[in-house]
Amino acid sequence: MSWQVVIPLKRAGDRKQRLAPHFSPAARHALSEALFDHVVDTVARVGRIGGVHVLSPGAPTRPSLGWLCDGGRGLNPELAAACVLLAPADILILHADLPLLAPADLEALIDAGVRHGCAIAPDRHGAGTNAIALTAGRTLPFRFGPGSLRRHLAAADGRAERVERPGLALDCDTPDDIAVAARSGFRWPIAADTHRAA
Numbered sequence: 001m002s003w004q005v006v007i008p009l010k011r012a013g014d015r016k017q018r019l020a021p022h023f024s025p026a027a028r029h030a031l032s033e034a035l036f037d038h039v040v041d042t043v044a045r046v047g048r049i050g051g052v053h054v055l056s057p058g059a060p061t062r063p064s065l066g067w068l069c070d071g072g073r074g075l076n077p078e079l080a081a082a083c084v085l086l087a088p089a090d091i092l093i094l095h096a097d098l099p100l101l102a103p104a105d106l107e108a109l110i111d112a113g114v115r116h117g118c119a120i121a122p123d124r125h126g127a128g129t130n131a132i133a134l135t136a137g138r139t140l141p142f143r144f145g146p147g148s149l150r151r152h153l154a155a156a157d158g159r160a161e162r163v164e165r166p167g168l169a170l171d172c173d174t175p176d177d178i179a180v181a182a183r184s185g186f187r188w189p190i191a192a193d194t195h196r197a198a
Ligand SMILES: Nc1nc2c(ncn2[C@@H]2O[C@H](COP(=O)(O)OP(=O)(O)OP(=O)(O)O)[C@@H](O)[C@H]2O)c(=O)[nH]1
Pocket: 007, 008, 009, 010, 014, 015, 016, 017, 018, 019, 055, 056, 057, 070, 074, 075, 078, 095, 096, 097, 173
């Protein structure tokens, strides 16, 4: 079985808005690029993944990545359209800001997806959703946004496995998230003096 990964990624200047009070635009850009590179590099190490597609308004620069053009309708409709375009396929939706993501996390998510048709990875607060695996033919109405975990689990109506692993759970929305990632060994590509907002 070969899985197709979809990584949604906002336009460069729009990313990591919640970090704006703490980091300069240049630092936020460097952070988002480093996180994206880490996620893409990790995905490339999983044998069962056969294709990686970036859902974004602009084309990715890495030639190995497919491009699903974001038409600006919002993340949930754009992801639904991406799944239609890729069908029939086993699909893994994966956020681009997971600093501790490791191949074993993706293997675990895929295994759970195979078992249940749907697997959902919560964020570390048990509020958001950082990844979803769907086997071919299985659909889920995407409900990304505040409180998405509860809404995704409700939409799955008991037919999904919840996959809780640190590598899937830590996304980088706040300075605390960044500190946790740094303590866990994630190497940031930015100098200390670029950490403050401009
Ligand atoms: N293509 C696309 N990606 C999106 C959109 N909204 C969010 N994303 C991506 O979805 C993932 C999680 O998004 P968020 O945490 O909401 O956004 P963020 O830019 O990481 O952080 P904030 O700006 O602070 O919300 C990240 O990979 C984002 O780049 C969208 O409308 N289109």
